[in-house]
Amino acid sequence: MILGAATDRRVCDGSEDMQKLQNPYTDTSQLRISNMVYKAVYAIAHAIHNTVCQETNSTTQCDKLTRIEPKQVLTELKKVNFSQNGYHVSFDANGDPMATYELVNWHKSESGSIVLVTVGYYDASLPLGQELHINRNLTWAQGSTQVPVSVCTDSCLQGTHKVLQKGKPICCYDCVPCPEGEISNATDSSDCFPCPKEFWPNANKDTCFPKLVEFLSFDEVLGIILAAFSVGGACLAIITASVFFRHRTSPIVRANNSELSFLLLFSLTLCFLCSLTFIGAPSEWSCMLRHTAFGITFVLCISCVLGKTIVVLMAFKATLPGSNQRMTVVSFTFIQVLICTIWLVVSPPFPMKNLTIYKHRIILECALGSAVGFWVVLGYIGLLAVFCFVLAVLARKLPDNFNEAKFITFSMLIFCAVWITFIPAYVSSPGKFTVAVEIFAILVSSFGLILCIFAPKCFIILFKPKKNTKKHLMNKNISLNTFSEIW
Template identity: 80%
Template sequence: MSSILEDRTTAVQVLDQLKRVNFSRHGYHVSFDANGDPVAFYELINWKRNENGGLEFVKVGHYDDSLPIGQKFNMIKNISWSDGGGQVPVSVCSDSCPPGTRKVLQKGKPDCCYDCVPCAEGEISNTSDSSDCFPCPNEFWPNEEKNVCLPKPVEFLSMHEVLGIILAAFSVVGACLTIVTAIVFFQHRASAIVRANNSELSFLLLFSLTLCFLCSLTFIGPPSDWSCMLRHTAFGITFVLCISCVLGKTIVVLMAFKATQPGSNVAKWFGPTQQRMTVVSFTFVQVLICTIWLVLKPPFSMRNLTIYKEKIILECALGSSLGFWAVLGYIGLLAVFCFVLAVLARKLPDNFNEAKLITFSMLIFCAVWTTFIPAYISSPGKFTVAVEIFAILASSFGLIICIFVPKCFIILFRPEKNTKKNLMGKK
């Protein structure tokens, strides 16, 4: 036992002395670390061929673990590679795949040989040499490099874009034109042409046309649940009020000439009271349709993610398609009925041309809304709203230009024709 202890003591003493060894011979440094291990020292040898074709070993640097960090590795010459150049050769047959791509192995070749394939639409990879791409969440979309998911832009018909500004400008111009026409009619309310064309219904029609122009502004801007309900109901009610007034004026024209026949007493059956009741009754039906629509399944705002993959369409859902088409169908029914009556009255004396003006205006109205249906169904995104606004503005401008502009022209520029004798065809 004592001999073992002596050997161990001797070994410890030797190890302690070895740790202190530190000398250099023939350019080589000898020392030991704290564990008694020799400090690593390596020469970097470059194998290359000489001019005779033989191998030549050239020292190009060394590694000394005893030196401070940053000084351990030292190169004294450039390395010459097998092709004779100084460029480091690539050890794999494919370069690293950048983010936005994924690796696809080349068939029949080693694992280091692969193709870098761009990520599919809606997918990204955010690391180099990714083997898979992953899809972005529903409301996000990749950037052009396909390495980051960004929030999708939200699109709606805005007041700050060119299309929205143009439509809003036409809406305001139409409303101002209607108000100016009402002022002209009010100032000349005692004239023959205003009195002959039923001034009460004319002012009510101008009021409804002003609302028609202004209701198109509710379609511009980011939709909300309240604006979605307002825009459709306001559109439906104001247009029915408008068509009801035109229908009342058409019936008045027919009754006026029936009353001139001997023994006819139809005038008393469609006096001012009956005219008002006609407008109120037709409008009340539309109010009832809109009320049922709003109570059962009203329109609401929604974020449409299906029309475009790369952006979100903020739009108004109809809620009940039946309610929307019932509102639109009722307007169309009244327009067709008014058009038929106006056609029947078109052969009345030329001086009393109200029926002809109504016929032409309703022809434009029906043509606009007939072409609106396929355009509305096929238009994507915000252009659906633009088509609806265009139909409202076109039909409203058709009514005011066809019915009121000729009368305003006579009132302002041909006052000699604004007489009862001229309207009755008497010279």
Template identity: 65%
Template sequence: MEFAIQEINNRTDLLPGITLGYQIHDSCSAVPMAVKVAFEFANGMDPFFNDTDCCSKSAAAAVPALVGDSSSTSSISVATTLGLFGIPQVNVAFEFDQNFQISFIFYTELQVSHYATSKLVKHFGWTWIGAVRSDTDYGNYGMASFLKAAQVEGICVEYSESYYRTQPRSKLERVANVIRRSTARVIVAFVNSGDMRFLLEELARQPPPPMQWIGSEAWIIEPEFLRFNMCAGAIGFGVPRSVIPGLREFLLDLSPTQALKSPLLTEFWESSFSCSLKGSSEGARECDGSEDIRALQNPYTDTSQLRITIMSYKATYAIAHAIHGVICNDTQCDKSAKFTPWQILDQLKRVNFTTKNGFQVSFDSSGDPVAVYDLINWQVNKDGGLDFMTVGHYDSSRPRGQEFSMSRAISWMGGQTEVPRSVCSESCPPGTRKTVQKGKPVCCYDCIPCAEGEISNKTDSLNCVRCPPELWPNTQRDSCLPKPVEFLFWDDTLSIILTVFSITGAFISVCVAAVFYKHRTSPIVRANNSELSFLLLFSLTLCFLCSLTFIGRPSKWSCMLRHTVFGITFVLCISCVLGKTIVVLMAFRATLPGSNAMKWFGPPQQRLSVLTFTFIQVLICVLWLTISPPLPFKNLKHYKDSIILECGLGSAIGFWAVLGYIGFLSLLCFILAFFARKLPDKFNEAKFITFSMLIFCAVWISFIPAYVSSPGKFTVAVEIFAILASSFSLVFCIFIPKCFIIMFRPEQNTKKHLMGKVPSKSL
């Protein structure tokens, strides 16, 4: 401050012809002392330190402005007091609470905002941190702002402890133990330098596991703390380092005579050279004038790390520019001008200048400057000690989200080159979702797999998303894949087996027809109504072949064809069997004396009955196809992980009407054949019809529950099996015995044998 005043007084462009005076007071970091000095400023007092003759007691009474303390608590207390008198304060403090921002305070540096610190933590992926703070306005309000911003960023705090250096030692020990036991590897410390020294010394007694310290500007640039190696890798925002031209030379020109003018400088001189200035103390070696301040190596002579010092420099210049704006015009100043603190306050809002070392100074309507900070990193040097290194920057004037930038690599805790991890729970991979652990912060969670049919394709998903109906999750449940389409493929083993049986049945029917045709004049063929037999074999061949329409990918035409062809061919088949059964009954009635039953059911009537029964089924199928035909559709409900491509029934009434009509004819045929099974005849066909229809009905009765309960392609397989089984029952029960006699027992294929006139063994 003295250097800045001397520079200003020697300038011709700033307050020309005006000499500034000053008073310096030590608040001793105590609010009562700061308030006491504030009242003295307001009421007038003798100058404490002054190397000019400009400041008389009367002049000292009109204090136009104040360079404030570096403590926010003291600054707010002083500003509250001086604000009653309209005296503005330009603060060198960079810690303050927005809730207590006072219009009479102007800050040469803004506090490193909670936004910047929270963004820094978020930038490196830390979601689980510890927090300590000084139990002061600085620590409490700074930490409260940070925690509020951290919550927005999704950062959780394992613990938040506070202490103050004057509190009982047990409080400090408890805070140190909490830090040692914590699982968070990152600790944010909003602590002033005095409190930080006590904490680090306590932790040094029993060092905790390596931790990543995030420091506030109050201690991150404190050279004294570089001796604590456990803080290696600490990072934090600090005031940009600068060089004030001429300051080092000014400091090194300090003489014993100048030191005697100020108790502060006297104490500094005597402690530095272990001697006593004349008349200042007793019992110590008197300084003899040979002391060389240039030979000292201490913070006083080191001007390479000027960070906080520059703020006093800028604050002093800001007040000078404000006074210049009140009493000076473009060329000269009015030495006799009277001005009030209110005028200085108004001018401070308008100041805008650049210092010799390139710093821009201006204030907004709230008294805040643009916040520009260096990101400081404690890195190990070649000698094994710690040094401050600038690794990034923060500029609040840049667009939101771009304020933070990196300029070089960071050395992390323990000398690591990779960013340390500090999370309560590891990230949930895709395919899982987060569920908060009961009683713990939201950053502590369990990862549970997505439910069946759901996926999550992002890390740390809060919810899983259900796949669309035609898609299904993959094994990892991180993407939806098309469900496999299921139907009875031609190359399926089951399809091949059913196809073989179908073709075999059709081949057997054709072979039987060939045998019958070759022996069409034989008694056994003629006696069993050869015309109906050939029609029955033809219909059975169609029945075997229609089962092939059920195999393969369902289409519009295949769905309509398979059910209608099946229904019509089976009715044709059953109609023929029914006709043969009626013929047997009529033939027996015709043998009775005076009976002429056969004339009512001769060949024309047989053909008409078959045609009539079949036409009814054709009519049912036409109505079914017209009103609501069976069409292919994707069954998404039966299987969750696959699509069943099947033929929908369309109208269920039409489907069951077709089956019901077949069942009615089959039951009627079975009843008639059952009544005719014991009619006197050497070769009674009614017995074989009865047995075949018994199998036929059993197959289709068991088909209904099997059809309803079979899943997917097995539904079609059950229907094909029922068709083949019932068809084989008719072929084997009705025609195979006759073929056996024709082929292997030709002696029984005679009219006499059939009439029962030749003794023979019954089949």
């Protein structure tokens, strides 16, 4: 077998073509291996030289007969540092060569051919951050000097987030605006995050700003109008009381129970003024005051009207009530005071920030505390109003020259209509308009009472003094239509 193998071995006869010879040692197209061997030989030579040679007083003395151990050569090999034919050779602490690369760039020459041009270098032996040097401009595809972008999509701006495109590389994505209530404050954000509860994004959705705080204030048009009507109604009640006080001895004032009339005007003044407590930023005290003041003053008002209605009914039975009417007013009002006290003790109204009605606004409002307490207060007022209305209807046809029961009937009709329509409007009104609806109901019902009950009397007192006589009031054969007199 050995002889056979030797017989099959080809022997060069000198006629071979070197260009057709396929051998790694004769391949000159790539000199990387040859260059590495070249530098390795020089590195070992420098290591041996440093081992056998000693430098003293700028003179190098070498002992060529010294026996060299491999470990000595290896130790010195790690320390070599030289340049050969433009190449620098050195090793790190681990014995690895320091990486050094030329940076070449494809340039198109004037003749149209492609040439490789050295544009810089990379040297790992240099300090951190200084390894890469580019000493001339680079030329990219199609002669462009701008660095090409290797992404499908430009960077996503703040206020958007990246959504990967299905079936495409991760560098391909869509920039989608952040959802409502969320922001992104960084470029190429992968997700958006929500603002805190009391904050809302700006138009660009890159910053959270505090939400606008909304309540019915004295600075806005609606608040000014309601406050003006409230103060105007209180002034009207005071002026009416002044007219009645000045003519307190006149028959028309005395015939309609002046004591209850003054108490009714006083309660109407409070009703007008209590609507002011609903305007402005809610506080702990204002929330408790506005509902209890409203409930008590209106019960006092309706109790007075009820007392006047009973006076009309009892007058025709020859029984003139005195202190009984005071006890009626005090009793009905005391019940409401007791209801409000229980409400305030058990679960009083309190200020709160409503964040659910509007997403971008905070509504400052008074929570009812106990909804049962609020509706009991309102229901008690309605119960008295209906009772007063029924009595006024029964007394409206009594033979009186100036039948006050007719005006009480009309005023209670307005009062009940206002508060019946108030309930659905109160429940459905959003934000500060809930307060505005409540103030509107208070003002309309108060104006209805003062105009229906006292306007006809003031008209006669001021403009028809001839009818403000005892004879005229006692004459049952003459029918006086006050509304036709006014118009």
